[in-house]
Amino acid sequence: MARTQSRFVCQSCGAAVLRWEGQCRTCGEWNTLVETVVHDAPRPRPAAARAGSAPVALARADNATDEVRRPVGIGELDRVLGGGLVAGSVVLLGGEPGIGKSTLLLQVAAGVATGVVNATGVRIPPATVLYATGEESVRQVRLRAARLGLTEGPVGEAVSVVAETGVGRIVDLARAERPGLLVVDSVQTVASEELDGPPGSVGQVREATLRLMELAKSDGIPVVLVGHVTKDGTLAGPKTLEHLVDVVLSVEGDRTGGLRLLRATKNRYGSTEEVGVFEMGDRGLAEVADPARAFLAEHDAPAPGSVVAPILEGSRPLLVEVQALVAPTAAPTPRRTASGVDQNRLALLVAVLGRRAGIGLSGHDVYANLAGGLSVTEPGLDLPLALALASSLRDRPLVTGTVAIGEVGLLGELRSVGGLDRRLREAARLGFTRAIVPRSSRGRPAAPAGIEVVVVGSLAEAIRVALAEPASASRRGT
Numbered sequence: 001m002a003r004t005q006s007r008f009v010c011q012s013c014g015a016a017v018l019r020w021e022g023q024c025r026t027c028g029e030w031n032t033l034v035e036t037v038v039h040d041a042p043r044p045r046p047a048a049a050r051a052g053s054a055p056v057a058l059a060r061a062d063n064a065t066d067e068v069r070r071p072v073g074i075g076e077l078d079r080v081l082g083g084g085l086v087a088g089s090v091v092l093l094g095g096e097p098g099i100g101k102s103t104l105l106l107q108v109a110a111g112v113a114t115g116v117v118n119a120t121g122v123r124i125p126p127a128t129v130l131y132a133t134g135e136e137s138v139r140q141v142r143l144r145a146a147r148l149g150l151t152e153g154p155v156g157e158a159v160s161v162v163a164e165t166g167v168g169r170i171v172d173l174a175r176a177e178r179p180g181l182l183v184v185d186s187v188q189t190v191a192s193e194e195l196d197g198p199p200g201s202v203g204q205v206r207e208a209t210l211r212l213m214e215l216a217k218s219d220g221i222p223v224v225l226v227g228h229v230t231k232d233g234t235l236a237g238p239k240t241l242e243h244l245v246d247v248v249l250s251v252e253g254d255r256t257g258g259l260r261l262l263r264a265t266k267n268r269y270g271s272t273e274e275v276g277v278f279e280m281g282d283r284g285l286a287e288v289a290d291p292a293r294a295f296l297a298e299h300d301a302p303a304p305g306s307v308v309a310p311i312l313e314g315s316r317p318l319l320v321e322v323q324a325l326v327a328p329t330a331a332p333t334p335r336r337t338a339s340g341v342d343q344n345r346l347a348l349l350v351a352v353l354g355r356r357a358g359i360g361l362s363g364h365d366v367y368a369n370l371a372g373g374l375s376v377t378e379p380g381l382d383l384p385l386a387l388a389l390a391s392s393l394r395d396r397p398l399v400t401g402t403v404a405i406g407e408v409g410l411l412g413e414l415r416s417v418g419g420l421d422r423r424l425r426e427a428a429r430l431g432f433t434r435a436i437v438p439r440s441s442r443g444r445p446a447a448p449a450g451i452e453v454v455v456v457g458s459l460a461e462a463i464r465v466a467l468a469e470p471a472s473a474s475r476r477g478t
């Protein structure tokens with residue numbers, strides 16, 4: 001093996017020095033030096049790169065050699081992956097601690113060890129799984145597996161666990177055992193013997209990922225890495241990790257509640273549009289029977305400040321409940337607290353409501369969130385959020401059975417959203433009877449049976465309709 005040494009390489013200008021320094025002497029940037037392995041002799045190139053090195057005309061590029069996919073046997077996850085794990089791919093699974101990453105991966109391991117039938121009806125035979133844990137002991141993993149009922153039978157035999165943090169050793173083990181799937185839990189706990197930095201440092205995380213990618217590409221073994229997410233929602237370690245790997249998945253949800261949303265934020269082998277919905281129960285993560293309804297909170301009666309919105313997550317319609325609370329305050333700078341919705345959007349809506357719709361909130365603290373710990377960025381959430389704020393201020397619930405969707409502009413005008421038909425159909429299916437939607441240049445949306453579509457032109461009008469206020473009421477204060 002080639003002798004290796006480490007250098008500290010500036011991520012901004014590429015200069016390399018022997019010792020870590022806070023500032024790069026060449027370009028003057030701060031905190032850009034990352035420990036990197038330097039090889040005396042070039043590394044052997046992965047087989048995939050060698051084989052693919054002759055150019056092929058696009059017209060003849062072979063689509064029969066489409067990636068070999070292995071469904072993991074969990075429908076919601078396979079959907080998000082775009083049909084299953086691709087041979088030789090590296091997947092990064094991110095999420096907050098305790099959200100259920102290790103649980104999900106044990107269930108994936110069980111699926112791989114059981115064998116499944118893929119989308120075209122071909123039976124994918126069972127394969128072994130190597131689960132490298134740097135976070136927990138083998139005993140802890142075993143206890144979790146026992147809880148999931150996975151220690152018995154063929155699965156118990158096919159999944160092997162190793163408590164190992166040396167990436168070189170994990171790669172050697174995988175080369176020797178040739179598992180159908182390698183899980184590394186987590187990338188922040190593994191380290192390369194060739195670097196001095198502690199596990200979890202930028203240099204270590206990147207080097208470990210590179211080594212595991214080399215393994216994946218050269219031996220065709222799919223690798224799933226667990227990555228921790230920091231408080232601000234980014235994957236800990238360098239952003240470069242996300243660029244390196246083929247697929248980035250994230251598990252979201254409120255840890256105290258049961259629901260989990262699985263999203264692909266990057267997918268070289270499929271769309272990043274699909275989401276999977278799970279519920280954490282006594283025996284791990286279970287797929288949710290009716291995801292569209294999963295995120296709706298349960299109330300006996302309509303509550304002021306609550307508005308249901310038919311959103312689209314990729315191609316999947318979900319009904320979510322936007323909740324707002326406004327409370328008078330004497331503080332000079334009132335609070336604007338958002339969770340699951342965009343903080344800036346909330347501030348903007350508060351301003352538009354005040355100037356364009358007579359809903360003055362300058363003397364109120366404002367809190368907004370989505371039920372179920374969901375986090376949504378779609379612009380169509382503007383109108384439901386604005387209505388929730390108005391409803392809370394007036395202390396008046398929306399008319400029973402109402403949903404609302406639409407984008408709000410700075411002038412208090414409303415804009416329609418894409419996929420309205422699908423959203424309305426789903427709302428109707430779940431028993432909603434009235435939808436407030438913006439007027440659209442494309443004409444009146446078709447109303448599915450059972451739901452009355454109320455088209456509105458402005459935010460002020462939407463509020464009047466939603467709260468069933470007489471026309472004069474919402475002009476109060478303007």
Ligand code: TYD
Nearest residue numbers: 097098099100101102103280281282283284
């Ligand atoms: P875990 O998979 O360890 O999370 P992560 O790897 O993302 O840190 O999940 C931990 C939580 O899930 C823990 O609070 C216990 C809960 N849990 C269940 O509710 N049911 C189960 O069957 C299992 C295995 C865990």
Ligand code: MG
Nearest residue numbers: 101102135185
């Ligand atoms: Mg874990």
